[in-house]
Amino acid sequence: MGSLSKTVSKAQKLYLLALVVVFIVTALVKNNIETDRTRYDMLPENLSPSDQILGGMVGAFREITADYLWVTMDSFFHSGDWQRLVPTITLVARLDPKFIQVWSVGAWHFGYNISVPATDIKVKEQMIRQGDEFLAKGIEYNPDIYDLHFELGWNRFDRQLDYQRALPEFEAAYAIKDHPHYVRHMIAHTLERLGRIEESKKLWKECIAEGDCAPAFGNYSRLVKGEYRTGVPQYKLRNRGQEWEKCLADKIPVSEPEISAYYNAHKDTYMDQEKISARHILVSSRDAAVKVLDRLKKGEDFVALAGKLSIDKGTHETGGSLGLFPRGQMVPEFDQAAFALKEGQVSGIVKTKFGYHVIKLEKRIPARLKSLKEVRTQVRDALVEGKIQANVKSKLAAGYRWGVPEIKGLEKK
Amino acid sequence: MKAAALAMTTFKEAIRKKVLLVLLVFAFIFIGSSLLFTYFSGGEEIRMVKDVGLTGLLIFGLLISTFLGMSLIPAEIEKRIIYTILSKPVRRLEVVVGKYLGAALAVLVMVLLMGLVFMGLIFFKEHTLSPVAMLAIILTFFELLVVLAMAVTFSTFASSTLSVVLTIFFYIMGSSSDSLQYLGGRSDSPLLKVAVKGFGYLIPNFEIFNIRSQVLHGDAVPGLYVLKAIIYGLLFSAALLIVAGMFFHEKEV
Numbered sequence: 001m002g003s004l005s006k007t008v009s010k011a012q013k014l015y016l017l018a019l020v021v022v023f024i025v026t027a028l029v030k031n032n033i034e035t036d037r038t039r040y041d042m043l044p045e046n047l048s049p050s051d052q053i054l055g056g057m058v059g060a061f062r063e064i065t066a067d068y069l070w071v072t073m074d075s076f077f078h079s080g081d082w083q084r085l086v087p088t089i090t091l092v093a094r095l096d097p098k099f100i101q102v103w104s105v106g107a108w109h110f111g112y113n114i115s116v117p118a119t120d121i122k123v124k125e126q127m128i129r130q131g132d133e134f135l136a137k138g139i140e141y142n143p144d145i146y147d148l149h150f151e152l153g154w155n156r157f158d159r160q161l162d163y164q165r166a167l168p169e170f171e172a173a174y175a176i177k178d179h180p181h182y183v184r185h186m187i188a189h190t191l192e193r194l195g196r197i198e199e200s201k202k203l204w205k206e207c208i209a210e211g212d213c214a215p216a217f218g219n220y221s222r223l224v225k226g227e228y229r230t231g232v233p234q235y236k237l238r239n240r241g242q243e244w245e246k247c248l249a250d251k252i253p254v255s256e257p258e259i260s261a262y263y264n265a266h267k268d269t270y271m272d273q274e275k276i277s278a279r280h281i282l283v284s285s286r287d288a289a290v291k292v293l294d295r296l297k298k299g300e301d302f303v304a305l306a307g308k309l310s311i312d313k314g315t316h317e318t319g320g321s322l323g324l325f326p327r328g329q330m331v332p333e334f335d336q337a338a339f340a341l342k343e344g345q346v347s348g349i350v351k352t353k354f355g356y357h358v359i360k361l362e363k364r365i366p367a368r369l370k371s372l373k374e375v376r377t378q379v380r381d382a383l384v385e386g387k388i389q390a391n392v393k394s395k396l397a398a399g400y401r402w403g404v405p406e407i408k409g410l411e412k413k
Numbered sequence: 414m415k416a417a418a419l420a421m422t423t424f425k426e427a428i429r430k431k432v433l434l435v436l437l438v439f440a441f442i443f444i445g446s447s448l449l450f451t452y453f454s455g456g457e458e459i460r461m462v463k464d465v466g467l468t469g470l471l472i473f474g475l476l477i478s479t480f481l482g483m484s485l486i487p488a489e490i491e492k493r494i495i496y497t498i499l500s501k502p503v504r505r506l507e508v509v510v511g512k513y514l515g516a517a518l519a520v521l522v523m524v525l526l527m528g529l530v531f532m533g534l535i536f537f538k539e540h541t542l543s544p545v546a547m548l549a550i551i552l553t554f555f556e557l558l559v560v561l562a563m564a565v566t567f568s569t570f571a572s573s574t575l576s577v578v579l580t581i582f583f584y585i586m587g588s589s590s591d592s593l594q595y596l597g598g599r600s601d602s603p604l605l606k607v608a609v610k611g612f613g614y615l616i617p618n619f620e621i622f623n624i625r626s627q628v629l630h631g632d633a634v635p636g637l638y639v640l641k642a643i644i645y646g647l648l649f650s651a652a653l654l655i656v657a658g659m660f661f662h663e664k665e666v
Contacts (some may be wrong), residue, residue, distance in 0.1 A: 006440035011662060012659065012662075015655055015658060015659040015662070016659075017658065018655050019652060019659070022651050022652045022655060023650060026645065026648040026649055026652055026666050027614045029641060029644055029648060030613075030614065030621075033621055033638070033641050033642060033645055036637075036638050037636075037638075040635065042626075043591060043622075052591075052592040052596055053592060053596070055589075055591075055592050056589035056591070056593060056596075059585055059589045060471060060584075060619060060620070060623055061468060062586040062626075063625050064464055064465065064468040065470070067457075067464045067465070071461075096629075098626060099629070099630070100630075101457060128598070175545065
């Protein structure tokens with residue numbers, strides 16, 4: 001017994017010794033590898049603790065989980081399920097912060113797809129702000145990728161109309177290697193909006209010199225001619241106005257005297273034009289037209305004759321009826337002749353590019369002013385639109401940018 | 414030499430197992446299904462193919478290694494073949510190593526087959542072979558070697574079911590190692606810090622073998638890093654096998 005336990009313990013000692021040696025070498029190698037992983041940026045170090053837990057939970061399946069959610073995110077987008085889209089976007093970004101598409105597509109969903117159709121102005125602003133913050137976060141994780149800087153610049157330029165804050169992002173994108181040529185174009189555009197015309201001109205000149213854009217492109221020559229577009233352009237103001245209208249239309253008060261005053265001032269827009277209802281017989285020659293007139297004089301029925309003789313395929317089955325139409329809808333010769341007729345009267349021969357017509361006027365409805373009752377909603381809409389346009393302009397002039405006021409408070413310049 | 418002979422028999426037996434064939438077929442279907450995924454992927458087709466393919470290779474590799482590893486030694490004992498082996502002058506450690514190597518060879522064949530299908534898909538989609546993806550497959554193989562060694566080790570002292578559960582548990586722990594280290598490092602308690610640090614050495618960090626993120630984002634992976642990771646995998650497997658040898662040595666058969 002004594003010798004057996006001795007041999008066993010000897011073997012055990014050997015095993016233990018081998019284990020300790022191998023283990024120490026493994027630990028050393030591991031330390032070396034961990035240094036490498038930090039150096040090659042393979043460790044998700046700048047994740048928040050909650051993201052670390054999330055990543056730890058899915059372990060080796062982090063990327064596939066992110067991809068699975070990315071696919072579902074696409075279906076939420078297509079079904080317009082915003083309530084589920086928003087958390088999914090953030091989750092994918094947290095699982096795989098180096099997935100550039102998620103940051104840019106996500107920000108685009110926030111800034112445009114969700115915020116544009118939103119009718120609650122608070123939601124709208126919050127989504128725009130979220131798009132801005134989301135991209136900034138993406139840049140934190142991927143500082144060396146031009147895409148996200150450019151996206152953020154574009155978001156501020158186009159969506160927030162904040163050229164001041166767009167410029168540094170475009171410049172940051174430009175400073176990163178492998179940026180596409182349009183990054184510099186955007187810098188030039190932004191400088192122009194900011195009124196820094198000389199700098200913008202200089203940039204366009206550089207672009208042309210380096211073959212980045214054709215001289216015929218026109219941006220440079222436009223600036224040379226002094227045709228600047230500084231500040232927010234008119235069409236943008238209009239777009240913004242229309243967007244706000246959807247949020248504010250029900251909330252803007254419009255009084256009864258305002259409505260009647262607007263109606264009285266814009267009566268010409270609420271006129272119903274003069275309309276006539278007529279029939280015609282179209283034939284291919286003057287002789288045929290003369291024959292038609294003869295038969296009409298003999299008392300033959302216009303409707304029956306149109307059915308028999310008219311070569312106008314569209315109307316000969318309905319007895320030549322053209323229905324009701326206002327001035328300007330028919331060719332001028334026809335218009336003139338038809339509107340000159342009295343009710344029940346038949347015209348002479350009228351020549352147009354289609355052939356020879358004989359026209360009979362059935363009924364005339366004279367021009368009239370639509371009553372206020374009929375056009376009340378139209379008048380109200382026009383009033384609201386005008387008020388919103390004025391509102392947009394004054395707010396923009398006062399430095400208001402979409403979703404930005406809160407962010408401005410955070411920034412200390 | 415004796416270990417080599419044992420390895421060859423083990424390998425031949427392993428690749429004849431029906432469950433392996435079934436797993437392989439499922440793996441092919443899974444990897445191939447990445448092509449269907451691309452339909453929904455919103456312009457990220459190749460990412461999907463690579464991600465689904467590499468993850469499929471890992472999942473099925475894990476299943477194959479776990480089931481192979483857990484049954485290596487218990488099956489021998491059950492079938493009483495072990496007596497004929499042990500009656501010969503073969504050391505018990507040699508038995509463990511021989512059987513392990515045989516199973517490792519079987520895993521290699523499986524990984525190669527799945528890898529071929531995967532690389533074929535990438536070539537079909539991209540018309541180039543992605544070298545980083547190839548490195549990812551190689552590292553997955555060495556990751557599986559560690560998993561295999563874990564399963565073998567557990568099977569020397571635990572039942573089959575418990576071995577599978579333990580292997581899966583430690584795999585999950587090992588692939589969350591990074592997060593655990595990070596969170597441990599933020600702890601205020603020095604004791605917890607040391608404990609977590611030590612834990613990091615005791616449990617294999619499977620994230621070292623995970624370069625799927627680099628494959629997906631087109632980042633380069635230095636060759637030296639891959640080499641170091643391979644050495645780490647081999648060393649950890651060796652350490653596990655020594656533990657397995659130790660337990661097996663003590664085992665009454």
